[in-house]
Amino acid sequence: MTENIYIGSKPVLNYVTALVTAFQREPSVHVFARGRAISSAVDVVEVCKRSFLKNIHVDEIAIGTDQLGDGDDLRNVSTIKITLRKTDYDS
Amino acid sequence: MTENIYIGSKPVLNYVTALVTAFQREPSVHVFARGRAISSAVDVVEVCKRSFLKNIHVDEIAIGTDQLGDGDDLRNVSTIKITLRKTDYDS
Numbered sequence: 001m002t003e004n005i006y007i008g009s010k011p012v013l014n015y016v017t018a019l020v021t022a023f024q025r026e027p028s029v030h031v032f033a034r035g036r037a038i039s040s041a042v043d044v045v046e047v048c049k050r051s052f053l054k055n056i057h058v059d060e061i062a063i064g065t066d067q068l069g070d071g072d073d074l075r076n077v078s079t080i081k082i083t084l085r086k087t088d089y090d091s
Numbered sequence: 092m093t094e095n096i097y098i099g100s101k102p103v104l105n106y107v108t109a110l111v112t113a114f115q116r117e118p119s120v121h122v123f124a125r126g127r128a129i130s131s132a133v134d135v136v137e138v139c140k141r142s143f144l145k146n147i148h149v150d151e152i153a154i155g156t157d158q159l160g161d162g163d164d165l166r167n168v169s170t171i172k173i174t175l176r177k178t179d180y181d182s
Contacts, residue, residue, distance in 0.1 A: 024121075036127075036130050037130075038130040038133050039126060039127050039129040039130045039131055039169065042129050042154050042169040042170075042171060043169045045154060046154065046155070046156045046167070046169045050156060050167070058154065061152035061153075062152075063133050063136060063137065063149065063152065063153065063173070064137070065137045065141060068117060076137070076141070077132065078133040078134045078137045079133075080133060082154070
């Protein structure tokens with residue numbers, strides 16, 4: 001199974017903790033972010049790989065666009081989805 | 092051949108223009124960004140795909156970490172490299 005983690009405007013280490021915890025339950029995690037939080041999503045993954053979980057690798061990165069609001073308030077926001085996977089299920 | 096475009100803190104449309112121009116010369120372009128500009132890089136690619144060049148697709152997205160400065164000023168900054176390719180060289 002795969003867990004989803006949504007990156008927002010909290011400190012990066014909050015999401016790193018969530019990611020480490022998620023990998024204790026599942027071998028694969030999706031990291032989602034929109035707009036300005038996209039940079040933070042990359043930070044979360046890189047900090048996690050560098051300092052906490054050396055046995056995860058990036059399976060896939062997808063970018064896209066979400067439409068938010070409607071009518072005059074309709075706007076496009078960029079999205080990212082980073083799929084991470086443990087390289088060794090036993091460790 | 093492949094052109095490189097480095098995304099910084101200028102308005103997104105400046106880089107969209109650069110990307111459209113680069114695709115007039117080459118079938119493939121690398122979009123690079125670091126730190127906060129990573130979100131802008133995704134914006135540039137998405138705006139370009141949506142509004143200007145409908146025949147480009149994302150070949151690969153790679154994320155990583157660069158070390159900046161040295162000594163006490165040493166710090167890590169996240170990076171992204173988005174490889175784009177024209178799906179039809181003649182259009």
